[in-house]
């Protein structure tokens with residue numbers, strides 16, 4: 001069983017309910033970053049160009065009820081400009097007025113439904129609400145990979161009522177890239193793991209440990225591991241209650257024969273904002289580790305040579321400040337320039353740290369899902385992806 005591709009659907013004069021991820025950041029009622037809308041434009045255009053009509057839907061923010069500030073109106077305006085034809089906003093996602101607009105939709109036309117989460121039934125995956133959402137549509141297309149880890153009405157419930165369904169292009173790119181990491185990945189396979197907390201990534205570490213040939217650890221997470229080994233880490237961010245777990249994870253890596261590499265040198269400061277940073281091998285009591293040092297970066301880059309598959313989640317330092325972004329960027333550039341490797345970047349902050357670099361287009365895939373990507377890397381089946389699967 002696998003999800004069908006959008007190109008396999010018969011679209012001509014048919015109405016598709018298209019679940020998108022238009023959950024864009026807003027600033028004073030304006031779209032601060034339209035990247036998520038742009039990411040689904042090719043899916044929408046494809047439907048319209050093949051004489052289908054697109055009934056677009058998404059959530060925005062976390063309203064519990066109708067909240068005017070979280071209307072999708074700015075998204076409708078953005079879409080109208082991007083697609084070069086008017087995309088009307090329905091007053092709601094269900095109800096008679098909206099159904100009238102859906103019924104009147106012409107081939108090649110698009111309509112945007114109002115914020116799904118104005119109804120609590122969306123998150124509750126309510127059966128009647130799902131039925132209403134499906135009403136008047138012939139097909140279902142899901143392009144909202146970022147919401148695929150949630151079993152909601154628009155990601156799972158509607159598939160009970162819309163038998164003909166497919167993954168949109170963005171969804172398909174995500175599924176294809178991520179499944180290549182889990183289904184028979186080319187070896188050697190290396191994982192780079194960093195970020196804020198071990199506790200956020202336990203599932204990811206455990207699951208990847210069974211699949212990869214080496215794990216390179218950076219970020220604040222590294223200090224919990226180092227501390228568990230008895231290394232002095234000064235005021236670095238350590239999760240005291242996860243020291244035992246870190247020890248267990250290292251022991252498990254040892255049993256599996258998977259090298260788990262930890263930083264050997266560090267960029268430290270009294271605090272992120274302190275201004276003066278220095279590179280050390282031993283962290284003084286009043287200093288905190290905020291980035292991997294240059295020697296560690298070289299070591300990690302050396303370990304990546306010859307790798308055929310690399311997955312990376314979690315920045316290697318406090319990348320929000322350029323002083324502590326060097327390790328992440330050095331390793332990132334080296335990986336991007338590595339020949340013959342299938343490289344996948346996942347995680348909201350990791351993607352933010354790496355995606356605006358001149359070399360970032362050379363990664364095989366930068367995942368757009370935050371929580372969804374992490375759950376996938378934990379080995380959890382994503383309900384929104386599973387719901388797309390049909391017997392071929």
Ligand code: ADP
Pocket residue numbers: 194195196197200218219220221237289290291313314315316317318319320346347348349350351
């Ligand atoms: P992702 O969103 O990609 O899964 P995380 O949310 O786990 O990544 O981690 C990102 C955060 O980790 C960033 O805010 C970054 O500043 C922080 N971080 C990384 N290294 C350190 C460090 N050494 N000390 C403190 N914070 C760090």
Ligand code: MG
Pocket residue numbers: 347348349
């Ligand atoms: Mg994060």
